[in-house]
Amino acid sequence: MTDVANNEQNHWNRVKGRLRTNVGEDVYTSWFARMDLERIQDDSVHLSVPTKFLKSWIQAHYAERVLSCWQAELPEVSRVDLTVRSAVRAPAPAKDVKPAIEERRPERLDNRPIPELRATATVPVSANHDALGGSPLDPRLTFSSFVTGRSNTLALAAARQVAEGRHGDPVMFNPLYIHAGVGLGKTHLLQAVTWAGNSSSDRKVLYLTAEKFMYGFVAALKSQTALAFKEALRGIDVLVIDDLQFLQGKSTQSEFCHTLNALIDAGRQVVIAADRPPSDLESLDDRVRSRLAGGLVVEMGSLGEELRLEILKSRVTAARVHHASFDVPLPVLDYLAKTITHNGRDLEGAINRLLAHSKLNATAVTLEMAEREVRDLVRPQEPKRVKIEDIQRVVARQYNVSRSDLLSSRRTANVVRPRQVAMYLAKTLTLRSLPEIGRRFGGRDHTTVLHAVRKIESLVSKDLTLSDEVELLKRQLQE
Structure with missing residues (x-):
């Protein structure tokens, strides 16, 4: 040189x-x-x-x-x-063929x-899987902009582990399945994995929503290119699927199951997000649920007040990149963190409203203005979503039996009564159907669940001890 x-x-x-x-x-x-x-x-x-x-x-x-x-x-x-x-x-081109040189x-x-950075971008798909097109990515959703708290630390650590992997490395978590309610950061983490993964030249990372997966598969069937679609999917090093709860259609689910199995068996990484755990995806085939549950399943919990405050501060900092004079006093941020409890999107919406009001009216942000502008975002506290697994765990602990006892076929008195109580609570505290509750209690028929519900309803009206026990269980589950 x-x-x-x-x-x-x-x-x-x-x-x-x-x-x-x-x-x-x-x-x-x-x-x-x-x-x-x-x-x-x-x-x-x-x-x-x-x-x-x-x-x-x-x-x-x-x-x-x-x-x-x-x-x-x-x-x-x-x-x-x-x-x-x-x-x-x-190889080198023939005489009559123009060299494939990119000008x-x-x-x-x-x-x-x-x-201002508002547009989304689609991650590039390399030539050997042109049968696919990734879903749009938001350039703001990276690891550096993800705000960490107690409710999402494990999910972030697992996502980073996946993103930092290299071609040929052994896969630690497969599939990595992240579930959480709306606006708690699932999509942010999945897109961060995609951005980080595609910054490495040795891996092919594809981000797809379940809707885009369905659209691609149906389009491939119509155009008779289904084989190319399947081969392209199975050539991916890291397949990232978002909003799996929207995956519908028997043939689409079957193809997803085959793809999932092929990728996992070949040592390729699969990352999935949904709004509920695999066991609650009732519309999915049992084989798919079983394979999903066999990986690392991580729940991202609700945003605590401290985390909400940090998210608000990060959104204000991001807004200052384009609006240097924008400022939100700490008392206003504290008010927003205490009163807007639903999800992260509401928090971002609150900052956007304050920014718009401040800029358009050329006024400083005050607590009075914030109270007025975000009043429709202050929602009543929603009751905790109770899960059947939680009911089984709490009831088993209360009656000194194991969860496997509740799911078993044992008919001894010390197991039958707790099982009936658990079924009753599942019917009264969740939106699950009788057949679904029966399936979650060892594959029982819905008539068995109905009998248990009616039995406990009848007993609690007469037996004060049992009534107190049931009320105590309800409080424990809803706290």
Whole structure:
């Protein structure tokens, strides 16, 4: 390497260091890790990236930062040109076939203001699985913007473990199944896994919603390309499926089951999110539920007040990137954290309202204004969602039997009564149907559940001791 080339590379290394500090480690890894210096010529710097997607995204959102980092290193630089690196496919083309070379199309990265980051982006899908198109990704949903609390620490740790894996590494959790209610961060984690995974050049990561999976499969059947669709899916290193509860249709579920089995058996990673645990996905085939439950199942709990406050602070910080003067006093943030308890999307909506009101009316954010603007987001506290597994666990502990006893066929008195109480509570505290409750109690018929419910209803009206026991169990389950 010549002295000139060495000098240029030293400049480039220092610019990369500035860029990494400027945008943060996660953003740098996602967008700039594969950017190379081609040459420095006069007042221009020529850089290249491997894909058109990276080029267009960097041009749209990071042009000014790249240019300013170069100007800090070399003040004479006035423009940066970005190209897609040429690639020649093997084998060599025949005489009458044009070489498969991607033409360089340098485009200027100028100093124009960067538009506010609101658009979504679709992760690039490589040529060997063109039968698929990933669902849109939001560039804001990365690990660096995920706010951690007690309710989501395990889910975050498992997601990072998956994202940091490399091609050929043994798979630790498969599938990784994350479930939580609406707006608690499932999609954020899944998209963060996808962004981080695709920053590595040696793995193919595909993010699909269940709806997109269904659409792709049905479209492939109609166009008679189902085989290509299946082969493409099974060539993925990490398949990420969101909102699995919406997966419908017998043939689609069957194909999903085959794909799931093929990927897991081949040592490929599968990550899934849904709004309930696998056992509660009643519309899914038993084989699918069983395979899902065989991996790592992680629940993301409700957002505690402390976590809600941290989320609010992070949203204000993000808003200041585009609106430097925006400020929300701590008493207002405390009020929002205490009163908006439903989910993270409501918290983000509250900050957006305060931002809009402050900017459009040119007024400072006050507690009185916040109370007025977010009053419809302050919802009454919803009762805790009770699960059949919780009922079985609490009842078993109360009556000194095991959960397996409740699910067994034993007919001894010390097991029959607790089992009937558990079935009664399952019917009165959940929305599960009689057949579903029977299935969850060792595959019993719905008539058995109905008999148990009527039996306990009759007894609690006469037996004060049993009535007190049932009320105590209800309180324990609903706390």
